[in-house]
Amino acid sequence: MTISYDLISALAPGNFHSGEQLAKRLGVTRKAVWKRVVNLRAAGVDVHAVRGKGYRLASPIELLDKEAIVADFGPESPIRSQIEILGSVDSTNRYAMGLARQGAATGTAVFAEWQTAGRGRRGRTWQSPLGSNLYFSVVWRFDPAPANLQLLGLALGVALAESLSRAFDLTRLGVKWPNDLYWDNKKLAGLLLEISGEAGGECVVIAGVGVNVAMPHTSRELIDQPWTDLSEAAGRALSRNRVAGVCLGSVLDGLRCFANDGFRSFLPRWDAYDLLFGRAVAVREGSKTTLGRAMGIDGTGALVLQTHHGKERFYSGDVSVRIHQ
Ligand code: BTN
Numbered sequence: 001m002t003i004s005y006d007l008i009s010a011l012a013p014g015n016f017h018s019g020e021q022l023a024k025r026l027g028v029t030r031k032a033v034w035k036r037v038v039n040l041r042a043a044g045v046d047v048h049a050v051r052g053k054g055y056r057l058a059s060p061i062e063l064l065d066k067e068a069i070v071a072d073f074g075p076e077s078p079i080r081s082q083i084e085i086l087g088s089v090d091s092t093n094r095y096a097m098g099l100a101r102q103g104a105a106t107g108t109a110v111f112a113e114w115q116t117a118g119r120g121r122r123g124r125t126w127q128s129p130l131g132s133n134l135y136f137s138v139v140w141r142f143d144p145a146p147a148n149l150q151l152l153g154l155a156l157g158v159a160l161a162e163s164l165s166r167a168f169d170l171t172r173l174g175v176k177w178p179n180d181l182y183w184d185n186k187k188l189a190g191l192l193l194e195i196s197g198e199a200g201g202e203c204v205v206i207a208g209v210g211v212n213v214a215m216p217h218t219s220r221e222l223i224d225q226p227w228t229d230l231s232e233a234a235g236r237a238l239s240r241n242r243v244a245g246v247c248l249g250s251v252l253d254g255l256r257c258f259a260n261d262g263f264r265s266f267l268p269r270w271d272a273y274d275l276l277f278g279r280a281v282a283v284r285e286g287s288k289t290t291l292g293r294a295m296g297i298d299g300t301g302a303l304v305l306q307t308h309h310g311k312e313r314f315y316s317g318d319v320s321v322r323i324h325q
Contacts, residue, residue, distance in 0.1 A: 003043055003114065004036040005087050008131065011040075014060030016053045043088075043114055044129025044218045058217070061131040064111050068241035073249065082108045083248075088130070090117040093194055093208040096137035100196075100204045104139045107255075109248055111136040118210065121192055122318065126210050129219040133229070134211040134244055140255045145195075145203035151263040151301040152255075153179040153193045153316070156207055158266050159254030160189065160247060161273045164211075167246040168234045174275030177294075177303045178316035181211075182275055185323070186228035188212055207251055213243055263301070271296060280324040281305065283314050290314075291324060 006026050010017060019030040026033065037047050037055055046058035070080045082105060089095045089112045096110045112135050115128030128135050142149070157179035164181070165173050173183050181189040189211040197203025212229035214237065231237050257265060271277070276294035283290045283305060290312060292305035302313040303321065314321075 003039055003088055003130065007033070007036045008040065008045070008061065008113075009063065011047070011055060011057050012061045012063055012131075014057050016050070016056045018054035022055065040130070041218070044127075044216055045131060046216050046218055059214075062240045063131060064113060064244060065241055068239075069111075069244045069248065071241070072245050079107060079109070079248070079252065084108075084110045086110065086112040088112060088114040088116060091115055091119050091208075092135050092137040093119055093192060093206050096139050096206045096208070097194060097196065097204070100139045100141075100206065106139060106141045107252060108139040109136055109252075110138075111244060119192055119208070120190060120210075122320065126190065126192075127215075127219050127222050128210070129216050132216045132219075132240075133213045134209070134240060134247060136244065136248065137206050137208040138248070138251050138255065140205045140207060140259070141202060142197075142205065142259065143202040144200055145197055146259075146262060148263055148300070149195065149203070149205070150316070151266075152205065152207075152258055153191055154270060154297065154301050155258045155263055155266040156191055156193075156209075156251055156254045157181060158269045158273055159250045159257075160191070160209070162269065163246050163250035164189075164230070167242075168230065168238065170233050173233070173273070175270070175273045176275045177297065177321060178301070183228050183233040186226040188228050188230065188233060205255075207255065209247055209251060211243060211247060213238060213240055276303070276321065276323070282322045282324045284320045284322070285314070285318060 019033050022033045023030045040047050049055050064085050066083050092110045092112050114130035115135050118126035118128035120126040157175040161173050161175050176182050179191040192208040194206045214231045215229045277296050279294055281294050292307035295304040295306050298304055302315050305312045
């Protein structure tokens with residue numbers, strides 16, 4: 001399915017446009033405009049059609065814009081030239097890995113307005129409706145790969161939680177091990193790290209970030225876990241470009257800091273945002289469920305649980321964690 005970015009740009013401000021006006025602007029027939037509206041709806045965009053008035057979006061969309069994203073970065077920051085904004089893509093992680101294979105520099109960032117096959121952790125789908133949330137991936141090269149690379153996701157989760165709390169005055173924001181961001185016990189954002197390379201040699205990390213900014217009604221019932229978005233958490237509508245700038249800055253700083261110093265400086269910061277600490281949790285590994293009280297993480301990033309048998313450690317990967325009470 002192809003999406004008309006001329007149409008979405010025309011409708012983005014949220015006012016009515018007649019079919020005739022749109023047909024003229026896009027240089028197509030009114031029937032073709034209607035077809036494009038149908039495609040937009042299928043991409044998760046809420047488009048109203050009102051007889052006598054024409055089409056408008058249920059709410060205005062702020063499309064991503066490179067200059068607006070980098071507005072808070074210093075003028076000497078090289079990041080401007082390393083950002084790519086795509087209209088649609090299957091997954092920014094897959095696309096960024098392709099760029100990395102072609103030699104993209106460390107710090108290259110890819111944003112998309114829409115992902116047709118957004119990937120979550122553990123093989124899940126990441127709902128990625130058009131023009132409403134944030135989806136981006138950053139390429140980072142390590143040479144050689146650090147021994148504790150498995151801690152990078154935890155580090156970036158903490159970095160993001162800190163930056164979002166600070167920028168948008170959020171309380172009740174925490175990281176659920178290993179790297180999910182929760183607000184008020186509902187999922188707000190997630191990280192998917194994909195790594196390619198050889199042990200001891202160069203490796204490329206693709207750090208993919210999905211943040212719910214303002215989930216449209218059309219996608220709400222498709223999400224199979226308790227979720228929230230930044231506009232609910234902040235209690236007001238937020239600029240997507242500002243959220244994008246804050247999150248990109250945070251991930252780049254987190255990657256830089258981890259590359260220079262490893263996890264050391266992140267450990268106390270993790271403790272400050274650890275959503276599970278002290279809570280009764282259920283950890284599922286395949287068909288086995290272990291109940292216990294979460295005691296934080298150890299130096300390898302494993303989740304430590306106090307169980308009836310003593311302290312048990314769990315490593316991310318195929319493990320899922322639920323708060324038990
Ligand atoms: C999770 O919590 O399951 C991780 C979600 C990660 C989603 C982001 S959106 C941008 C990037 N591209 C993808 O396909 N996935 C990540």
